[in-house]
Amino acid sequence: MDDETLKFVIVGHIDHGKSTLIGRLLFDTGSLNEDKINEIKEICESLGKDFEFGYVMDHLEEERMQSITIDTAQTFFNTEKRNYVIIDAPGHVEFIKNMITGASQAEASILIVDAEEGVKEQTKRHAYILSMLGLDQIIVVINKMDLVGYKKDRFDEVKKDILDFLVGLNIKPSYVIPISAKVGDFVFNRSDEMKWYDGPTVLESLDTFKSKEVAVDGPLRFVVQDVYNFEKRIIVGRVESGILRRGDRIRVFPSGEETSVKGIEEYLKEDVKDAEAKKCTGMTTEDKLFLDRGDVVARCSDDKLPIITDMVSANLFWMDKVPLKRGEYISFRCATQEVPCEVVKINKTIDSSTLELIREDAGEIKNREVADVILKTAKPVVLENFNEIQELGRFVLSREDICGGGIITELQR
Amino acid sequence: MDHLDALESQSIYIIREAYKQFKDICILWSIGKDSTTLMWLVRKSFFGKVPFPAVHIDTGYKFKEIYEFRDEWSEEWDFKLVIGKNEEAIESGMAPDKGDKLACCGQLKTAALKQTIAEHDFKALLLGIRRDEHGIRAKERVFSPRNKQFQWDYKDQPPELWDQFKNRQKGEQHIRVHPLLHWTELDIWKYVQRENIPVVDLYFAKDGKRYRSIGCETCCNPVDSDADTVDKIVEELKTTDISERSGRAQDKERAYMMQKLRALGYM
Structure with a gap:
């Protein structure tokens, strides 16, 4: 096993078995220690229930009493291939912001559908959110096959429903697997009950996914977090794409000023020559430029340079009880940039669970609605298309807390 | 970048975000392996400096090795150490063997921390908790608000997308920042x-x-x-x-x- 880690989120409608699947994954991979199993046994006995895997993740008293997941949580296990981080996401409609919080950290996902109930409201909403977040490594599991007599016909029916819906979102799942998380069919072990299925198990499928590639081959984007002056002036930030190299001729966006990288600064390290994507690092420059938080540094010789604009078209998911109104000023945050922006136009609002159009040229966006919006920032910002450099192609809108997340669809220079 | 480099980089990003957004900040140093690792990462983030105080909540019942380690390394690493102790509760006889442990932890740790935060007016605290330690800690956000009474509203936590964290603190709220949340033991x-x-x-x-x-x-x-x-x-x-x-x-x-x-x- 190597050190590689894959983070995946389990999403789906409430009661379709997300927490149970996690318990099963942990149990079958030997990741639950005795303490934990005993703790769950005791809790189940005290509540007068059978041993319930769901309690592995549902830790809050309210979660266990009501058998629902309230907040997202993360846990760890490993296979012979690599380490995994499971992100559990609540299926209840009230906790959608917790689901998004969890899903925004994932590299892959499992969408779980109850074989009896079939595709429901949160199945669709969660699928929509996965597509919006750009997650394309997806496994669909049809759970609770034991409750439908392990019938292939029922599996085929539900499979068709969910695939028909996903086509509209441009999602093509890598696998569709019939399972019973409770019994353990096709999670880690195969199943004698469903000989008609000859595809991979859930764990075998996960092992085929790729960890998110670090964009070292892309154009350089170094996003400035802060400027320190402890012993000398050091510009700190994170390389979001490409490799920052000592001696590089660089241009600062949005100011357009140019200089060269004098040194790459890391504590107690001498002679650092470069810093690759995802590295938090520091640099000094040949010329004393005014650099500040939010600036984006690119290499002058790269073909693709970032875009400076104050007009943004985006897909926005709103998750605050107080609606976002047309004409409202709100804080726009992308990477380390933060500026006020005005909601110029709400082209259309969409019901995130049915994908049906609610209103064109709307006056406001309500909680859990998706909208196609045009935003105007109070001063120019440095952005990218989402499919080129994700870190600079997505943003949040915030009041006191974060209220919405968006993906840039079009940039007007 | 290997696994440890990636973890380190993410933690440094969080620490630098916290310092940028909330200048009145401290690190809670329990002297255990996690908070000492956090201190190490803070020193890396600021090129050997610790630009804010370290708070040690002292119940008076810590191992003597903990006190020795604290005194040795706070001097070696040269940072400001604030010791928070609920003297009143200790004097009035609160101790682990008296009454229940919920009350003792509440008085000697939580109340002592409240007093220290109020006295120094800290807006944010860096803490070395990890998700794999306990199921409840697995539910935490990286930037997690607490109200004036210190309560954690775990049923209504603010969303946290990608690396966009809560960056405003209002009134008497303080923010718990968890740079090691994604690490395992x-x-x-x-x-x-x-x-x-x-x-x-x-x-x-x-x-x-x-x-x-x-x-x-x-x-x-x-x-x-x-x-x-x-x-x-x-x-x-x-x-x-x-x-x-x-x-x-x-x-x-x-x-x-x-x-x-x-x-x-x-x-």
Whole structure:
């Protein structure tokens, strides 16, 4: 096993078995220690229930009493291939912001559908959110096959429903697997009950996914977090794409000023020559430029340079009880940039669970609605298309807390 | 970039975000392996400096090794140390063996922390908690608000997308910042091994026992182990079936103890 880690989120409608699947994954991979199993046994006995895997993740008293997941949580296990981080996401409609919080950290996902109930409201909403977040490594599991007599016909029916819906979102799942998380069919072990299925198990499928590639081959984007002056002036930030190299001729966006990288600064390290994507690092420059938080540094010789604009078209998911109104000023945050922006136009609002159009040229966006919006920032910002450099192609809108997340669809220079 | 480099980089990003957004900040240093690793990362983030105070919440019941380590390394690393102690409760006789442990942790740790935050007017605290330690900690955000009464509103936490964290604090609220949330116990020890980070001797086995998790001497029990070096601890953790906090009395006294402690402001 190597050190590689894959983070995946389990999403789906409430009661379709997300927490149970996690318990099963942990149990079958030997990741639950005795303490934990005993703790769950005791809790189940005290509540007068059978041993319930769901309690592995549902830790809050309210979660266990009501058998629902309230907040997202993360846990760890490993296979012979690599380490995994499971992100559990609540299926209840009230906790959608917790689901998004969890899903925004994932590299892959499992969408779980109850074989009896079939595709429901949160199945669709969660699928929509996965597509919006750009997650394309997806496994669909049809759970609770034991409750439908392990019938292939029922599996085929539900499979068709969910695939028909996903086509509209441009999602093509890598696998569709019939399972019973409770019994353990096709999670880690195969199943004698469903000989008609000859595809991979859930764990075998996960092992085929790729960890998110670090964009070292892309154009350089170094996003400035802060400027320190402890012993000398050091510009700190994170390389979001490409490799920052000592001696590089660089241009600062949005100011357009140019200089060269004098040194790459890391504590107690001498002679650092470069810093690759995802590295938090520091640099000094040949010329004393005014650099500040939010600036984006690119290499002058790269073909693709970032875009400076104050007009943004985006897909926005709103998750605050107080609606976002047309004409409202709100804080726009992308990477380390933060500026006020005005909601110029709400082209259309969409019901995130049915994908049906609610209103064109709307006056406001309500909680859990998706909208196609045009935003105007109070001063120019440095952005990218989402499919080129994700870190600079997505943003949040915030009041006191974060209220919405968006993906840039079009940039007007 | 290898696994430890990626963890380190993410933590440094969080620490620098916290320092940028909230200048009145401190690091809560319990002197255990996690908060000492956090201190190491803070020093890396600021090129050897610790530009804010470290707070040690002292119950008076800590192991003597903890106090020795604290005094040695706070001097060596040259940062401002603030010691928070609920003298009043200690004088009035609050102790681990009197009454229940919920009350004792509440008075000697949580109340002491409240007093310290109020006195210094800290807006944000860096804490070395990890998701794999306890199911309740797995539900935490990286930037997690607490109200004036220190309550954690775990049923209505603000969203946190990608690396966009809560960056405003209002009124008497303070923000708990968790730069190590994504690390596991094994990650910590591998990093301690790689970076040669000093840790308290209590973690190393003597006479077949060692401490997996340290705090008050009265409420910590050692586990069976022959791991007397960092290398051996790393090997032990790859195969162990015993949970990290199994020796911590306060987690166990009754169901949902950790949730109750944390909802009331415990670390």
